[in-house]
Amino acid sequence: MIARPLPCHVDIAIVGGGPVGALVAQRLARQGKQALAIETRQSVEDGPTDPRALALSWASYQALLDAGLWRDGLAPxxxxxxxxxxxxxxxxxxxxxxxxxxxxxxxxxxYDKLARLALEQLTLGPAQLALGTTVTGVRSLSRFAELQLATHTGPTSMTARLVILADGGKLISQINGVQQTVKPxxxxxxxxxxxxxxxxxxxxxxxxxxxxxxxxxxxxxxxxxxxxxxxxxxxxxxxxxxxxxxxxxxxxxxxxxxxxxxxxxxxxxxxALKTLDSVVAPRMVMIGNAAQTLHPVAGQGLNLGLRDAAVLADVIATTPARELGEAAMLQRYAALRRKDAGVVTAFTDNLISFFDRPNPVFKHARSLGMLAMDQIGPLRRGFARRMVYGVK
The missing domain is CATH 3.30.9.10 (D-Amino Acid Oxidase, subunit A, domain 2)
Structure with a gap:
């Protein structure tokens, strides 16, 4: 649902109307939360020209389906x-x-089709959406976070009790106490x-x-x-x-x-691998690509981001209104995502290093490892479950 006019204050502001931002926006709207997704694109037709195809796990498919972000037109x-x-x-x-x-x-x-569907559903569904709006600045205040916005009518600002960065990695440098590490x-x-x-x-x-x-x-x-x-x-x-x-x-x-x-x-x-030393800051939380950008070797990047969104929506659902955006809520989310995000990020990064060694001894060890996994059913099924559902 398009927000007209743009509010001066919301409980929850979500920066990014892609699949990750749309998932958390849809989930929050269905909870009856006052949430606004902010998206730079002017319309659904202005979707990205991204040639990638994405491998979504069964769990990601279920999460998108439940949120109304899946249809046969995606041609999966x-x-x-x-x-x-x-x-x-x-x-x-x-x-x-x-x-x-x-x-x-x-x-x-x-990815093009999924991103367009996500934005289309935000324009039609219960979640509030600000189209053609770019977040140019963000800062934490004592009780709120403030966002500086660029709109078609000129610059303006907005406050929110909680800001969710689901995109907009360029804003990370403006957040005090959060350091991004980039590993080319x-x-x-x-x-x-x-x-x-x-x-x-x-x-x-x-x-x-x-x-x-x-x-x-x-x-x-x-x-x-x-x-x-x-x-x-x-x-x-x-x-x-x-x-x-x-x-x-x-x-x-x-x-x-x-x-x-x-x-x-x-x-x-x-x-490149991009990670943060903390996915939370006062009145702010980073999910999806704003929290971590992974190597595509294991196809886990978007799946990890969608799990971020689902867990965050669950945390907000069980948080009393007066505690929204407070440090205790943010730390609870960070603790719930630490293991899954940490293990998957390390696994993806180490996979590149492990297989980037031409030494015959390492090659033989890798071969034995794959043979062992293929022959040991519980090991193989356990690994497959982690790829599908993440690390619990």
Whole structure:
């Protein structure tokens, strides 16, 4: 629901109307909370031009569905199995939805479509939404937080008892007591769609090649490729002909895939790990990409952000009105998210380091590890549950 006119004060201000911000806004509105989502985009048609496809876990799908942020128009592709292997070794493991008694481990959707749906539902649903509004500044006061806003009618300000940063990582530098750490990976991710010569049957692949990991996500009839390379390698791969590029990808999968018949446009972007030493500050809480930006290797970034949103909505639901935005509430949220966010962030970061060692001893150890997981059912199912539901 569009907020007209813009209020001078709200109980809860949510910066960002993407999937994470929309999830917490929808949940809070259904609780009867006075919450306002603030979004820079002028309209639903101004959605992002982001070519990524996202792997959403079954738990993320359920959270979005329950909040009214899922529909068939997203054209989701079910992930039935995830095949994990290492180039040049026999070790591999496979995660299967049947082992968890789930219809699917998750779904692959277009980020563009999901972001547009999130904003569309905010314009139609019970949550309040300020479109075409950019938060240019934020600061904590004793009883409120103050936001500086840029609107089509000029600059203005607003106070809130609690500010949720679901986007707007640029504002982090303005928050006292919160330090962001950026760890560059010196890697770029190459993105492209690939049409397989044999139908993918809902199987996703994670392949740790000698020169960088590759993920193939089932995406309609195609695969969405996410290939991690050094900046120099990425530039060289982008310059290849379509035939040579497809051959390079197929070569890294050896005989595990039959090959590809077509490739779409290729793009790349730099990768870095961004974390905060605290996800809360006086009258403020950071969730989603504002709290952490992960390497795409395990596909956990958005899933982690959606769990942030769900837990925060639950915490607010059980917080008396007079305690909203108080230190005790913020610390309770931070404690509930510490384990999941910490473990998933460390796992993703360490995965890159662990598989980025060409030493034959390390390669053999990795192969044995995957073989052990494949053979030990409880270990494999436990790992799959963590990928689907997070760390409890």
């Amino acid at each position: 592709t079910a992930i039935q199995r995830v095949h994990v292997s290492q180039q040049g070794s026999l070790g591999r493991t496979e995660l299967n939805a049947n082992e968890l008694n789930l219809p699917a481990l998750g779904y692959v959707v277009s 990976y010196n890697q770029h991710a190459i993105l492209a769609t690939l049409t397989p010569t044999v139908p993918h049957a809902g199987v996703a692949y994670e392949r740790f090649a000698d020169d960088g990991p590759l993920a193939l996500l089932p995406y309609g009839d195609d695969f969405m490729l996410v290939w991690t390379q050094t900046p120099e390698q990425a530039e060289a791969r982008l310059a290849l002909s379509d035939e040579d590029f497809m051959a390079e990808v197929a070569q890294r999968f050896s005989a595990r895939l039959a090959g590809f018949s077509a490739v779409g446009p290729r793009r790349s972007w730099p990768l």
